[in-house]
Amino acid sequence: MRYPKRIGRLSVPGRKVQLATAAMLVATTVAACGGQDDGAKASAPKAPATIPELTKDPLTLSFIWFDWPPAHALEAFANAEYKKERPNATIKVNTVPNANWHDAIFTQFAAHKTDFDIPILDSQHIGEAVTNGNILDITDFVKTNIDVKAYNPYLLAAYGQFPQAETGKRDENASLYGLPLLGDTWTMIYRKDLIGDKPPQTWDQMISVAEKCQTDHPGVSGLAFHQANGSDAAAVTYNTVNGVYGGNLWDSKTRKIDGVLNDTAGQEAMDVLVNKMKPLTAKGSGNWFIDEVNAAVAQGKACIAFNWIAASGGLLDPKQSTLGTTREQILDKLGFATLPSQKTNLVPLGGMGMHVSAYSSKTNQAEALNFMKWFERADIQKKWAAAGGVPSRKDALESPEFLNAGPFNQVYTDSVPRMRDMWNVPEYARLVDIENTNVNAALNGAKKPKDALDDIAKEQQGVLDSGSRKGGGGL
Amino acid sequence: MSDPAPLTTDHPGQAASATPPAPGRSRRLSDRGLAVAFISPALLLLLAMSVFPLLWALYLSFTDYSATRGGPAHFIWFENYTAILTSAQVHLRALTTLIYVFGAVTLQTVLGFAIAYLISRRTHGRGLLTTLFLVPMMLSPVVVGLFWRFMLDAQFGVINSMLGSLGLGQVEWLTRQRTALISLIVVDTWQWTPFIMLIALAGLTAVPKYLYEAASIDRASEWFRFRTITLPLVWPLLLIAVLFRAIEAFRLFDLVYILTSGGPGVSTETLSFHVYKVAFLGFNTGTASAYGILMVLIVIVLTQLYLRYLNKLKED
Structure with missing residues (x-):
């Protein structure tokens, strides 16, 4: 005998499916709402003043930059030179089209998870990254590890300081969030x-x-x-x-x-x-x-x-x-x-600085700080200049390694005191x-x-x- | 003598249930449970990838949330919607999108139908011709955008080179207000005319031959046959193709991004391109969500009106 199907009421399995679906939606929504609290902090986390103990395991230190010759030069240079001191580290410079540069970095910052350790930011991007807490405050690290007097103060300020340096003078009391990677004009x-x-x-x-x-x-x-x-x-x-x-x-x-x-x-x-x-x-x-x-x-x-x-x-x-x-x-x-x-x-003012992603692992953050300290050494800056890079240290800017590396390098050295940023x-x-x-x-x-x-x-x-x-x- | 097998059953599936369950199958797993088990992966995927993001975007559209600034989302109710609907910037992009959709879809419909009509009249090589015409549709819009960008380059492009060999002057295809929008329409037409052609061809081959035979017995002219037999029978199918294309064209992003970046100025910025800028330049997630929801609503409302017209056409 066939029973007429009741209208307007679902069978028990149907109701179960609906209930399970609703529960899943509510749970996902609550989880997603809860996730927002992570972003409540509005200032950059601090990097340690001294470099923590580095790992001895194989490690890949990832950069993100846009696709142009200096990006490829950096990867080749860093793998050739940095490996001499840290054989277990491999440098990978990931590149994106220039038009996607900002989006590629900041969409990952928005997700609070990055596949890069060192974002190379345009000097004007620092403000956005700092106020959102996306990069580390390296003021204490710089005080302990970097000879700031060796730099043209405006370049150090342009590629690392926030709030912005006014009239080309560095504010000694301002915090630093990056160090120069490549100068340009x-x-x-x-x-x-x-x-x-x-x-x-x-x-x-x-x-x-x-x-x-x-x-x-x-x-x-x-x-x-x-x-x-x-x-x-x-x-x-x-x-x-x-x-x-x-x-x-x-x-x-x-x-x-x-x-x-x-x-x-x-x-x-x-x-x-x-x-x-x-x-x-x-x-x-x-x-x-x-x-x-x-x-x-x-x-x-x-x-x-x-x-x-x-x-x-x-x-x-x-x-x-x-x-x-x-x-x-x-x-x-x-x-x-x-x-x-x-x-x-x-x-x-062109060029960019190196920064440390706040969402990178502690091991990679330590390696990133070590890389920055190594990169800013006088001898390495001169080698970087000879490899096609544009340094920011005064001694490197005046060095024959830099001035003889390209017919336009003297132009850069002469232009440094004339720079203005956005x-x-x-x-x-x-x-x-x-x-x-x-x-x-x-x-x-x-x-x-x-x-x-x-x-x-x-x-x-x-x-x-x-x-x-x-x-x-x-x- | 064995029992005769039942000839019919109220539920076809019950015939199977008369046989003993396969070894290893749980007795508690009914047919319905099995069905639920089979569809649940797809259902979960749909919920996670489509339904939840849509509901989440709907929620965010009522807030001032920013994906990068973080912090809690504050409810501002309809303020994002009011700002979008009253923004002169949005009106400008809506007008550009409207001109683009109308221009591109009209051109594609006329050309697509014309090509389909000509192909349908051929007896030899129809398959090969159809396949060749479909090639542009199979390419990625990014690839299409990139090679058209090279071809349309004012200095080094092949189009201007051809015009030069004909004694004509250089045209700034992508950097002048009018020619930039026309270029977008032409490139989209090049890629998507085959889609209209394919559907029109399906409609044309489905027209019963006896109608044409009867018309030729009555010595009806070619134009009369086209006007009274071909077009009325293919028209409903063509309108569905137009609907699909119009929805696609309304969402145009990739070609604009590659070919003009919305320029010169913002003269070729479509609504989708503007949403992208709102969402990713300043990470105004709440506004961008409201913008996206409004675009979905517009498509749904216009599609409903269009489908009603189609149904009315069918009833008539």
């Missing part, structure tokens, strides 16, 4: 065979020389520089011109951007960039960054170009260049110089995105220069002032 690359051996000295002179070169040599553009809206490309370009023409990015004491960035000097800088420099670039160069600028130089398509020194090594490789079949032939045509000055002689605040990623997209829009005709600059100032001010806002953060 822009170099002016110019065609000696097209514009002569002597590089232009002022920004206005540079523009007129580029204009003449472009007119005299059809098919070669007067200028090549970063304009892309990814990473910090277009933003660094505007900030450089802004600095040279006497502008300021903000008033750090009052946290005021609107009215400072877009003052008369700022407007003039934007006008120079969009109306005088942009017409001298190649058509369609509005999305160029490091590689594209290097390609234009290597193919003989630019009279004057600007690029990061650490990324310029490939220009001397005959396999990648149409300017000559040997390094000497290429150097007959290419010259490297410090940036021209105008109202000021400021140049952009805002080293936790909101950096959003500030730079606002500037990047608006400068890129102005360079590509999507916005008028004045409107773009006013929009940058207004939107960036909104980000700095949004601390008390409750909803819609990030829009």
Whole structure:
């Protein structure tokens, strides 16, 4: 006999399944809610003043950086040299595309679990990492193990100190969260065979020389520089011109951007960039960054170009260049110089520091501290310079190992006293995105220069002032 | 003489239960229990990977939580939703997304149907042609984005090189406001027209041949046959393909990321790309969750309206 099935009531196994599902959802939610307490601390944990006992077991010390020649140079150099002192340690430099660099590091920080021990952060990322407690406070460790007087104080501050160093002076009382790994700034690359051996000295002179070169040599553009809206490309370009023409990015004491960035000097800088420099670039160069600028130089398509020194090594490789079949032939045509000055002689600060992940194991944190102490030694800094790195110790910067390693290294040494960084605040990623997209829009005709600059100032001010806002953060 | 086996049974599964259980099988494990045991791994996976994250995102959307800043999540109720719906930045991205979806899906539908119609009229090599046309659809969007980026490069790209050999000037495909969005639409169309073509082809081959035979006896013109037989019969299937493509296009992220990074300025930033920036540049997890939930709601509501229209079409 068949019984009619009751409607509206599940069978016992069905109810059990539903109950189990609900219980699992509640349990997972509670577990996830509970996990948030881990992040309640808002300051960086402290590293020990002395290096703890190191393991004798095989160990891999992992870095994370973006994919460019210095990353590969570091892995090769560290495995060759550090292994001499720590044979059980292997150095692995994991790389990600430049555009994913910040996200790749901070998404792991958000998970409170990292597959790297030493994140290589851009100098402006330190604020975000410190306030979120993602990297170790190494102030005590530095006091005990590092000769801070050996460094240019601004470089030590730029790559490790938070809050940011103002006016290029290191605050002796501020905490340190990192140590210099690779210094960098822009170099002016110019065609000696097209514009002569002597590089232009002022920004206005540079523009007129580029204009003449472009007119005299059809098919070669007067200028090549970063304009892309990814990473910090277009933003660094505007900030450089802004600095040279006497502008300021903000008033750090009052946290005021609107009215400072877009003052008369700022407007003039934007006008120079969009109306005088942009017409001298190649058509369609509005999305160029490091590689594209290097390609234009290597193919003989630019009279004057600007690029990061650490990324310029490939220009001397005959396999990648149409300017000559040997390094000497290429150097007959290419010259490297410090940036021209105008109202000021400021140049952009590039480069990065080493930090220790707060989520790395104690064993690896100890190894990371030992590596940093080793890396900052005078003899190792000179070896790093000879291997293609850009050191931050004063003795290494003046050493023949560094100055003879590349034709642009003297440019770096000469540029160090002229450096200016961006805002080293936790909101950096959003500030730079606002500037990047608006400068890129102005360079590509999507916005008028004045409107773009006013929009940058207004939107960036909104980000700095949004601390008390409750909803819609990030829009 | 053995007993005759039952010819029918109310529950097919009961026929099996008449046989003795297999050795080792627990007597307490009923058929239903067995069914639950089999589906529970998939069910658990679905709950853990889809249902829970969705519910969690829904919860976070009512808070000011940030994944990197940590700390407790404070309830701010609908403030994220209000901020998103009233944001001029969001409106701008919504308009860009709308233009993109409309442009790309319209172009794909016209081209996809045209190609399918032409292929369906061939008797030889139809399989080979269909396979060749499907190749773009099988590629990863990142790969497609990268090689189109090279091809569209204003200085070194093959497209401008071809235009130059025809005596035409250089076009800044990816760095001008209008051409950048058009480039995105063209690349998406190149990749996804085969999808529409495939579904249209299935519809075209399912049209009964006797209808065409009857029409040719009546000496109906080619256009009349297309308008009164082909299109009405394929139309419902085509609309389903359009629905799938529109949902996919609405979520566009990868091509924008590779080809234009949303530029020049933010002129090719779609809603998905903007959500990514909100979520990962400032790690505003609460806002990004609300943004994502709103996008899901929009898709659900529009899909429901569309399906109702489809049902109405079917009833008519």
